[in-house]
Amino acid sequence: xxxxxxxxxxxxxxxxxxxxxxxxxxxxxxxxxxxxxxxxxxxxxxxxxxxxxxxxxxxxxxxxxxxxxxxxxxxxxxxxxxxxxxxxxxxxxxxxxxxxxxxxxxxxxxxxxxxxxxxxxxxxxxxxxxxxxxxxxxxxxxxxxxxxxxxxxxxxxxxxxxxxxxxxxxxxxxxxxxxxxxxxxxxxxxxxxxxxxxxxxxxxxxxx
Amino acid sequence: xxxxxxxxxxxxxxxxxxxxxxxxxxxxxxxxxxxxxxxxxxxxxxxxxxxxxxxxxxxxxxxxxxxxxxxxxxxxxxxxxxxxxxxxxxxxxxxxxxxxxxxxxxxxxxxxxxxxxxxxxxxxxxxxxxxxxxxxxxxxxxxxxxxxxxxxxxxxxxxxxxxxxxxxxxxxxxxxxxxxxxxxxxxxxxxxxxxxxxxxxxxxxxxx
Numbered sequence: 235x236x237x238x239x240x241x242x243x244x245x246x247x248x249x250x251x252x253x254x255x256x257x258x259x260x261x262x263x264x265x266x267x268x269x270x271x272x273x274x275x276x277x278x279x280x281x282x283x284x285x286x287x288x289x290x291x292x293x294x295x296x297x298x299x300x301x302x303x304x305x306x307x308x309x310x311x312x313x314x315x316x317x318x319x320x321x322x323x324x325x326x327x328x329x330x331x332x333x334x335x336x337x338x339x340x341x342x343x344x345x346x347x348x349x350x351x352x353x354x355x356x357x358x359x360x361x362x363x364x365x366x367x368x369x370x371x372x373x374x375x376x377x378x379x380x381x382x383x384x385x386x387x388x389x390x391x392x393x394x395x396x397x398x399x400x401x402x403x404x405x406x407x408x409x410x411x412x413x414x415x416x417x418x419x420x421x422x423x424x425x426x427x428x429x430x431x432x433x434x435x436x437x438x439x440x441x442x
Numbered sequence: 443x444x445x446x447x448x449x450x451x452x453x454x455x456x457x458x459x460x461x462x463x464x465x466x467x468x469x470x471x472x473x474x475x476x477x478x479x480x481x482x483x484x485x486x487x488x489x490x491x492x493x494x495x496x497x498x499x500x501x502x503x504x505x506x507x508x509x510x511x512x513x514x515x516x517x518x519x520x521x522x523x524x525x526x527x528x529x530x531x532x533x534x535x536x537x538x539x540x541x542x543x544x545x546x547x548x549x550x551x552x553x554x555x556x557x558x559x560x561x562x563x564x565x566x567x568x569x570x571x572x573x574x575x576x577x578x579x580x581x582x583x584x585x586x587x588x589x590x591x592x593x594x595x596x597x598x599x600x601x602x603x604x605x606x607x608x609x610x611x612x613x614x615x616x617x618x619x620x621x622x623x624x625x626x627x628x629x630x631x632x633x634x635x636x637x638x639x640x641x642x643x644x645x646x647x648x649x650x
Contacts, residue, residue, distance in 0.1 A: 244521075247621060247623065247633075247645070248622075249456060249532055249621070250623035337649075378622060401635075401643075403628060403635060403645070404628045405621060405626060405627040406625060407623065407624060407625045407626070413455060413456035413457070413613060416456065416615060417613055417614060417616065418615070419613040420611060420612045425455075425611040426641070427609075427611060427637040427643050428637050429635040429636050429637040429643060435609075435637060436457070437611070
């Protein structure tokens with residue numbers, strides 16, 4: 235059976251997965267790229283990068299993912315639903331290379347991109363989206379790509395099997411919280427934590 | 443010059459320093475003792491306890507503290523201000539053994555306890571309380587004992603020199619948040635993190 239993964243979703247110490255003031259120019263708002271800098275300096279991301287625990291988590295990214303699910307807030311800037319030409323942030327060849335389901339109340343026809351990514355727009359529940367993604371994944375795993383609100387909705391129904399969260403030592407103060415409404419998650423998930431010399435702490439959640 | 447310390451203030455993964463529903467019977471509300479269990483199993487707390495990184499942080503607790511400051515919410519249950527006989531949670535010989543300043547809008551005469559602890563009740567700002575505590579500390583250090591709201595108010599004015607926060611891998615979902623309103627703290631504090639096999643992650647903040 236295929237599993238459902240969250241891979242290196244990054245949050246600040248105060249639990250924000252993105253900042254405030256998101257726009258086409260500032261996809262993460264006032265957070266900028268500060269939540270993700272730790273990724274960009276690993277070997278998995280660029281030649282000559284670091285090869286420690288951060289890299290181990292980055293390199294585990296590609297592990298037989300057959301379908302991706304993301305929220306409307308990850309696919310585009312606030313208002314993309316009114317832009318018929320918007321095809322995501324990632325250019326003509328997005329890094330997913332699989333069927334990719336975008337959860338949105340504003341559906342539109344599917345968009346086939348280069349490299350195997352096809353965006354499908356669905357106005358459905360997490361469980362229904364997962365069922366369709368599983369059928370499309372051809373026996374491979376499914377990744378929940380974010381953002382925070384989407385991950386929360388899948389967590390709330392315990393639909394995620396393995397989640398990796400990277401806690402970055404900055405305080406954003408405002409934005410979208412990952413942990414809201416997750417009381418008692420530790421009863422259903424085994425939680426490990428390991429800190430890296432980079433200052434990032436990696437949390438893993440494995441469903442019991 | 444004496445320094446201002448926070449020692450092993452414990453929060454949940456979602457940043458709560460105490461639960462909801464505090465009372466005389468449940469000092470930490472629905473959190474119970476879950477935020478502090480990691481302390482109770484160290485060698486610093488009991489014979490035969492663990493001797494690793496958790497213990498190192500616990501044993502650093504006593505390092506020449508000459509005065510303590512705490513909030514009204516740490517000194518007693520909600521409503522203690524109306525109980526003229528309330529002398530704190532800690533029995534006749536509290537573990538502070540120094541002048542201990544309780545920040546409250548409901549002041550009362552000082553209470554001299556056994557073992558060197560004297561509670562003073564002050565309706566003043568963090569900076570004023572610190573000035574008085576420093577004078578009382580005889581050149582030794584000052585500890586800010588909590589709770590979350592009190593620590594936040596001292597952090598907001600950058601009055602804390604060294605802070606140790608223990609992040610416990612549980613999700614409380616509700617209660618009093620430590621991190622609220624602390625955007626950009628990393629600019630003024632060097633932050634280190636180290637995770638323990640117990641699952642706790644220790645964060646240290648050192649003022650730059």
